[in-house]
Amino acid sequence: MRSRKKIDAARVLSDMKEKQQRYEALVHAFHADIYRYAYYLVRDKSTAEDIVQETFLRAWRSLDALKDEKSAKAWLITIVRRENARRFEKKQLDIVEFDETTVADDTSFADSSVHHSDMQKLLAGLALEYREPLVLQLLFGYSGEEIAQQLNLNKNTVMTRLFRARNQLRDIVSKQTEVRGHRNG
Known part of the structure; x- marks a missing residue:
């Protein structure tokens, strides 16, 4: 009985470690692109950062639903779009002029x-x-x-x-x- 619990615990720990590695790889690979896209949607640095943070939080919670690693970027973009829509459901934000904010971006x-x-x-x-x-x-x-x-x-x-x-x-x-x-x- 004890060995079975040890095996189950070892499997759980292994699964958690694997999920953590998948998540870290996902963040490392797509964070810059996801931030850039969020910024283009909202045109505000701090709001874009909030959306990206919420996006990756939701990605962590739903990581097991991502079966095809090739569709990870599309999956994250969908989450960004939904997070952006959610912020309008929560409250009305102040209107910011586009010329007031800039962001450094080395995309050519x-x-x-x-x-x-x-x-x-x-x-x-x-x-x-x-x-x-x-x-x-x-x-x-x-x-x-x-x-x-x-x-x-x-x-x-x-x-x-x-x-x-x-x-x-x-x-x-x-x-x-x-x-x-x-x-x-």
């Missing part, structure tokens, strides 16, 4: 002629319905189909939003270039 964007801080401002100017799919594509490299799954949208809707977001950004950049040319000319 495809168009090197636009500085990173300028790109953040441009993205912040887009409506959430256009910004969210574009950020998922730019930051995480998700395909249209993967974005559609994340946002619970039709793939064609996602592709249309990505197309419109890029066109809006292109128009804004070209207008800024024109204005700079007129000032210098």
